Amino acid sequence: MSKAHHRKKQPETVRQQLLDVVARLSLEKGPASVTLDAVSQAAGVSKGGLLHHFPNKLSLLDGLFDDLTEKFERALAGRMRDDPEPKGRFTRAYAAIWFLPEGMADGEQWKVLTVALISEPHLRERWRQWIERHVAENVGTDSSLDAILVRYAVDGLWLADLLGAPTMDTETRGAMLKRLLTLSRT
Template sequence: MSKAHHRKKHPEAVRQQLLEVAARLSLEKGPGSVTLDAVSQAAGVSKGGLLHHFPNKLSLLDGLFSDLTEKLDRVLAEKMQSDPEPKGRFTRAYVAVFFVPEGMDDSEQWKVLTIALISEPHLRERWRQWVERHLAENIGTDSSPDSVLVRYAVDGLWLADLLGAPTLDAETRTAMLGRLLALSRS
């Protein structure tokens, strides 16, 4: 009898493990390496167990997207709550999360998701809807051209970091951060 028959069932832990393994495989070997067989084998979960949580590769990527954006929503809400200045509050929270690549929990999974967003139209649409929802919620405080410019600059820096573009030294990054935060208040 296999170990699977003797272990206690913890569906949420298994689901999370599958997401983490899929992200790790994608980072180590590229997105093409994320097959249902490879994920189930690397996670030590039967293929049937994986299919119980994720019936196909797209649902696995959807699960990763949902997991990460739920975490992102919580972090953004915390950062916004601690910011006493309403104007540009969402934009400053966005900067705090995405400006420093190592500053984000699950940054490795975000790299995977960013690559998947580029290649999967369905995920691009989900991201667009996520952004639109947040912009609609913060229309009175974060819709100025300067706020938009700040978020696009942060997106560009995040993508440059992801692609391994020449890195910025700490002094330049700090100066850019100061300028972006000042713009978020104008």
């Protein structure tokens, strides 16, 4: 009898391992390198095991989207809970998470997902719906023109970071974040 038959099943661990491999392959070799065969081989999981969790490439990308947006939701909720000022709370949490290098622990995976968002209309629509839902939930506190401007500035920085645009030193980045956070309160 093989070791596989004696190995304790850990479906969530295997699922996360597969998502991590998707992100790593995409970063190292580009999104085109993400095939079911390449992912199963790199993860050390049988193709049947992979198909049990993700039946196709789009479901792998959807899984990565779900995983990252769940983590983002938790980070947002924590930041919002710790901010006593209601006006601009969502915008400040959004800025803090995206703007600071240490704000989002899965930054490399977000780069992968951003590339996928650009190339996959289905994922773009899911992100648009996510943003619209949060904007609607915070319409009373985060709908000022200044709050919108802050979120667009943060999105621009996110894209600049992804594209490897000239980097800012830590001091400049911190000063820019401070100015944006101030703007979110107006």
